Amino acid sequence: MAVREFAERGADLQLVGIQKRFPGFTAIEELDLTIPAGSFFALLGPSGCGKTTTLRLVAGLEEPTQGRILIGGTDVTATKAHERPVNTVFQSYALFPHMSIIDNVSFGLKRRRIADAEGRAHEALRLVELDHLAQRRPAQLSGGQQQRVALARAIVNRPALLLLDEPLGALDLKLRRQMQLELKSIQEEVGLTFLHVTHDQEEAMTMADTVAVMNKGAIEQMGAPAELYELPRTVFVANFLGQSNLFTGEVVGTTDVAITVDAGGTRLIVPAARSQRHQGQVTIGVRPEKVALHREAPPVSSERNTLGPGRVIDVSFSGVSTQYIVAVPGLGTITVFAQNIGSGPVASEGDEVWVSWDVEHGFGLADQPSAAVRFPSDDSTGSIAAQRREALVAELEGH
Numbered sequence: 524m525a526v527r528e529f530a531e532r533g534a535d536l537q538l539v540g541i542q543k544r545f546p547g548f549t550a551i552e553e554l555d556l557t558i559p560a561g562s563f564f565a566l567l568g569p570s571g572c573g574k575t576t577t578l579r580l581v582a583g584l585e586e587p588t589q590g591r592i593l594i595g596g597t598d599v600t601a602t603k604a605h606e607r608p609v610n611t612v613f614q615s616y617a618l619f620p621h622m623s624i625i626d627n628v629s630f631g632l633k634r635r636r637i638a639d640a641e642g643r644a645h646e647a648l649r650l651v652e653l654d655h656l657a658q659r660r661p662a663q664l665s666g667g668q669q670q671r672v673a674l675a676r677a678i679v680n681r682p683a684l685l686l687l688d689e690p691l692g693a694l695d696l697k698l699r700r701q702m703q704l705e706l707k708s709i710q711e712e713v714g715l716t717f718l719h720v721t722h723d724q725e726e727a728m729t730m731a732d733t734v735a736v737m738n739k740g741a742i743e744q745m746g747a748p749a750e751l752y753e754l755p756r757t758v759f760v761a762n763f764l765g766q767s768n769l770f771t772g773e774v775v776g777t778t779d780v781a782i783t784v785d786a787g788g789t790r791l792i793v794p795a796a797r798s799q800r801h802q803g804q805v806t807i808g809v810r811p812e813k814v815a816l817h818r819e820a821p822p823v824s825s826e827r828n829t830l831g832p833g834r835v836i837d838v839s840f841s842g843v844s845t846q847y848i849v850a851v852p853g854l855g856t857i858t859v860f861a862q863n864i865g866s867g868p869v870a871s872e873g874d875e876v877w878v879s880w881d882v883e884h885g886f887g888l889a890d891q892p893s894a895a896v897r898f899p900s901d902d903s904t905g906s907i908a909a910q911r912r913e914a915l916v917a918e919l920e921g922h
Contacts, residue, residue: 533561533716534595534608534683536581541590543576543740550576552740554590558718558733563710565719565731569763572737578686578720583607595683608683614692616673618661624648625657628676647679648672650709667698674706678713687719691726703729724764728752736760752810756799758890761808768857769808771892777801782887787853791828791885798887806888812860813884816847816869817877828885830854831877835870845869849878 541554551573558564566574579585581592583604592600599607618627625644632640648654651671661669670690677685687706691699707730710717721727727734728748735745736759744751744760755761761769770791776783782801784791793807809828815821821829833851845868847859857878861869870876 533714535560536684536716536718537591537593537596538577538581539591539593541577541580541592542588543573543580543585544588549740551580551587554740554742556735556742558716560595560716561714563707563717563719563730563732565721565727565734566737567721567724567727567734567764568737569722573740574720574722574737575688577737578611578688578718581684581718582609582611582686609686610677610680610682610684611686611688612670612673612677612690614689616661616669618669618672618676620661623658623660624653624664624672627661627672628679631676631680643679644675647675650678650713651675651705665698666694667702670694670702671705674709678709678715682715684716684718687717687721689721689723690719691723692721699726700729706730728764736764738763754797754886755808756889758806758888761886761888766811766858767808768811768814769806769888770854771804771806774800774802774805781882789830789854792825792882793885793887794883797883797885799889800887804892806890806892807885808888809880809885811846811858812844814857814859814878814880816849816859816861817879818870818874820877821879826882827879828882829877829879830857832875833857833878835872835874835876838868838870838872840868847876849876851878 536558538554538556541551543551554577566577568574576585580587583599583602587600591598594608619630622630625641625648628647629640629644632643637643645654645657648657651674653668653671653675656664656668661672664672673690691702694702703726719727719731731748733745734748734751736743736751738759744756751760751764755764755767758769761767770784770786772784772786774782775785775790777795779795781792781795782798784793784805784807786807791807795801798805798807820831821827823829830851833849835847836850836856837848839846844860844862847861847870849857849859851857859878
């Protein structure tokens with residue numbers, strides 16, 4: 524089985540006006556999404572955001588309330604799960620414990636009476652570098668090896684779309700990072716379309732070409748990992764994808780290149796090109812690793828924002844860096860990540876310090892300071908009864 528044969532089966536995925544409602548709540552509000560063929564796409568979000576429901580809709584395990592699902596230009600909305608050109612890799616691996624590894628991988632091919640099933644299974648195992656363990660049972664493999672077998676079993680069927688449902692969640696940290704790189708390498712080699720669902724920000728940014736951050740049934744922001752991290756558009760994205768220091772204040776000055784915001788009596792400058800809103804009450808921010816810690820007041824500069832004096836209230840060593848929490852009067856706490864390039868901490872708990880950052884590293888968010896609820900709750904008994912009645916009527920009319 525040549526690698527190009529895998530790549531030829533990759534297909535684009537289109538979700539058009541997808542909505543999914545359950546009695547009492549809306550899982551997906553209205554989703555329009557296009558994933559190009561051969562790409563590695565990640566849906567990232569917290570529990571309950573709708574990402575797993577989206578994956579189940581694509582797999583055919585759930586039916587959308589409205590909208591269409593197209594794979595390779597073909598409408599599969601009404602197509603049963605086993606008839607879709609889709610395979611799923613689950614967190615639990617789901618390997619048959621009584622079968623050898625080669626039998627696990629070739630099982631689907633043999634059921635479909637595909638010629639040379641074992642030969643194709645060996646090729647898939649070579650792709651994940653496990654062909655030398657083909658005769659072992661799953662219990663004789665490590666967690667990472669079992670995950671690679673599950674991946675080989677999915678790839679061997681040559682699906683147009685491979686769904687990854689938090690597949691690395693059961694692995695320890697070191698193995699998970701190793702598997703992130705291996706998964707990305709395999710995806711680039713076989714050319715399949717990967718749709719990866721996860722709540723792990725690092726995992727999504729490490730592997731995916733494009734990341735969509737979901738919140739409350741809708742996509743908050745979508746783009747390349749670096750773009751989302753460096754230039755978040757909303758408070759949710761800024762805080763969910765890494766950490767952010769956020770400040771709210773009134774815009775008191777605007778030029779073609781920058782806006783000036785009064786935050787707690789301190790004027791902070793943000794590039795106009797990196798700010799979503801240029802007037803009124805706005806929220807601006809900066810990432811903790813962009814912030815420098817000073818034991819003395821730094822020189823005043825139009826190219827840097829400076830806050831202080833403040834006091835260090837917590838110091839946390841994490842190996843490659845140290846986290847400092849600095850309380851600044853009128854502005855709350857500021858988080859600073861400082862790389863451990865010296866022999867000891869820059870400051871200790873209780874020290875008086877100043878913080879500063881390059882103006883070019885700041886960003887302005889699109890949120891209104893008091894954001895409204897995206898969609899109202901519909902958990903009353905009346906709404907639940909109405910939904911059930913509508914579903915029953917639709918079912919009866921279908922017959």
